[in-house]
Amino acid sequence: MSRIDHSKLNSCDRMRRQGVDQIDDFGLPPIPAAPKRRPSKSQMRAEAAEAVAKITRIVRCAGCGHSASIALPPSKLNARLRCSKCGEIAK
Numbered sequence: 884m885s886r887i888d889h890s891k892l893n894s895c896d897r898m899r900r901q902g903v904d905q906i907d908d909f910g911l912p913p914i915p916a917a918p919k920r921r922p923s924k925s926q927m928r929a930e931a932a933e934a935v936a937k938i939t940r941i942v943r944c945a946g947c948g949h950s951a952s953i954a955l956p957p958s959k960l961n962a963r964l965r966c967s968k969c970g971e972i973a974k
Contacts, residue, residue: 946971 922930935954943950944966951967963972 942966944969944971 939952939954941950941952942964947966947969949966949968953964955962965972
C-alpha cells in the first residue's frame with residue numbers, strides 16, 4: 884500500500900483553485916526610493932502656527948460691539964456664530 888502525499892495534493896488543489904503566478908508577470912522589482920528627510924522642529928512649529936492662524940477667526944457682535952478671537956475646526960469656518968454676551972448672531 885502506497886502512502887498519500889497530502890501536502891502535494893493540497894498544493895495541487897490550491898494551485899487549481901487560485902491559479903499560478905508566473906514570475907515574469909511581476910516584472911523587475913521596483914527601485915527603492917531615497918529615504919525622506921525628517922523636517923526640523925522649527926519647520927514643524929512654523930507649519931503648526933500657520934495652520935492655527937488659518938482657523939483662528941475674530942468675531943465681532945453687531946449688537947453689543949463685543950469681539951473675540953476664536954479657534955474653529957475647518958468644518959465650522961463659515962458657520963454663523965452667536966455672541967457670548969448678548970446672544971445675537973455675530974459677523
